[in-house]
Amino acid sequence: MLSPSKTVFRQNLTVFHCNGVVETSIHVTVLPHEAVDALAIKPDGIYIDGTFGRGGHSRMILERLGQSGRLIGLDRDLAALAAGQAINDIRFHMIHGSFSRIEQALRQLSVDRVDGVLLDLGVSSPQLEEASRGFSFRLDGPLDMRMDTSQGQTAAEWLACASEVHLEEVIRNYGEERFAKQIARAIVAARARQPVATTLQLAAIVAAAVRSHEHTREKQNPATRTFQAIRIYLNQELDKLSLALPQCVEILNPGGRLVVISFHSLEDRLVKRFMRESANPDKLPRRLPLREKEVQLLGHHKLRLVGKAIRPGATELALNPRARSAVMRVAERVNTT
Template identity: 75%
Template structure:
């Protein structure tokens, strides 16, 4: 297999894997409509569930390129000893650049499985989970960038409130931001339990009681902001469409409304000229409008079934959308 870290190429055979239940495994790979000799991209390798199933459906002439920011995920990817498989240590927001490094001009399908993987949540040292006590890190790539603890120590109250409101849709963003600033003046906020306990105190005091952990929205907001998840998604989607062959599929699995909103609007916008104008013959501006149509929506949004949610509760918020490239204008 090939391994790219930025612009350097390595050939390696490393053994190892982590247990992880892949959400919408069969549905996502089925949606790609894998051609045995095609070229595909798994933009979020994770622990490789989708990648392994794609490889099962490829013949010797097929090819799969995977990307991931998480060094732990890359260690798992490096264990796949398969000449058809290549992996790059990069965000999917750089998909065009990465494919260029592998000398690939167009592909037949791209899969993006967004969000956080179970191994990331279950590793206390990563700081993603409010259930486990660990250092507030929250970086997808722990080799670079600011940790959550560092950001919480320096962000202004106004910025804290903005992030919690915009990325977590947190109703009590103002109160939580004020409490964080007051708490850090007494002692540094460096652990997940410190933050989760503080947020729970504020939320319960404000009277919000539901099945969701009170710290869910705060942790989500900080993680999304630090890792620039929405910005990377917005950068990636146009590149994905540009890199698809006609008939190639783009499959995106999202796990919260902010991601899904971006994906839905993007796909609908590029498929917005799906019908012919009512009046014929076509005028020049109508022809130009049709020429901008690049996607065809494939079916409706797909969600996990009751059995999958029961066996894997983290799947309950997943939404999968599929679109097909129809031209290269």
């Protein structure tokens, strides 16, 4: 029998959308106990789940809160919003929006400070398993890839007009794909014949362009990095994370925890650097020029790193292989007065 600390939190979900479509899937929360433990929850505290998803972490947080505790959920995905609105708990409030505007969300609720923020980055299982979302190269569906389907450009629309140079830059910079040039050229050639409109169509174009044993050795689909790159670019994931992290520090009470779970090296690198620089403010950030928030952090020791990076254990990976790339980092707000 698994010990409670190693139990994988599974949810059978049925979400009713405003258009009448019913989504049913199984979502497995990554590092559930580790993440909630890291928040060091106080029964009367106020917490934010900045990436609600399907609410696995949120439900565990609510279990640990007392009657006077409060939890705020944010997500820009409309299906996640519907899942959050289905929670019938007066201690919980769901907001449709990105964590990059977390301070604004708190102002709407007349909340100044919180005792913990959790960010579980990446794509959820329901998003991957719903073909119409366009996130998966294994399911045939329209190339959408938007986290918030109520706004923004779809992947198909972007692929139809992006220059070959821009395609190459995005695939290389956000996918860390060494064959970006070949893939970009292949996409441009393919769209000259017919629109690149479906996931399997794009995956086939990428596979034909790469034809390398490297992906076979890695046991990775050739389209993995290209799909990741397009998704990150369209949803401005790294930009929004860069905007969110300083805000998370500012809204934390002394002793409050920031917990971030990343799923690829670009995210984790950004989180790791931010936490270290916030804990060691006398060291200048590598990236120049600095954002306004980064300038404000210089000379102010605002975070204390808590432990080392945590990865899923063998038991969790056996039950949820998608967790294999997860890395969790934790930092605590220090009193700077």
